[in-house]
Amino acid sequence: MTISLYDAIIPTMIQMLGSAQGWIEKAKASDLADGDIAAFRLAEDMLPFDYQVKSMVAHSLGAIEGVRKGxxxxxLEEPDSDLEKMRLNLGAAENSLRALSTGELExxxxxxxxxxxxxxxVDIPFTAENFLLSFSQPNFFFHATTAYAILRHMGVDVGKMDYLGQIRTAPAG
Structure with missing residues (x-):
């Protein structure tokens, strides 16, 4: 069985963007202030939560837009520090990815x-598929995992199933 570039990238990005929206909903329901969450970093030399969320959008929808233009x-813009704006940005990226066709990705x-x-x-040449699979996809997961870990570290009630989100299972039959 062959797998398309679309299948290798888009469904999992959609899954994780949806998951991240759920983490942010849980963070909003916590006693933590938006600004405290947005500014929190796991280590001094790491970027904060708001940057991690912004980078999920950049390495999903932004990566597709980059491939389109070459x-x-x-x-380098400042990320949104408002949790609801972060959630909406993730949702917009998810919806845009849902609108992509397999044919366009191929x-x-x-x-x-x-x-x-x-x-x-810096100017690094890629083929589109190598950029998406070896650069943006690993970056996407790095930033998603870091955002999740920040919330978990701060005491937001998220667990493994929150990280995974809506997994794709075989149809009943």
Missing amino acids: TFSPD SFVGQEMHFIFKAKD
Whole structure:
């Protein structure tokens, strides 16, 4: 059985974006202040929660948009520190990914693209599939796991099933 680029990337990103929205709902229901959550980092040399959430969007929908235009650059804008805005950004990314077609993703295979970070004079060439599978997808999971770990560390009532979210099971039959 062959697997498409779409199947290798999009359904799991949709799953995790939905999960993250659930974590944020639980964080909003906690006694913690939005600003305290947004600014929390696991280690001094790591970026805070709000950046982790922003990066989930950047390495899912933003990665697809980067492939479409042939370049992807880091988003250097300040992240939203309001939990509801973070949740809405994740939801918007999820909805946009749901609107993608398998055909569009497959049309990217073999397409040249570049990761460009002008501030550090970096230009890394990729094929679209290698960018998505070896750069954005691992980054997406790193930021998702870090965001989850921050909430867990802060005492938000999230567990493994919250992390996994809505898993895709075989149809009953």
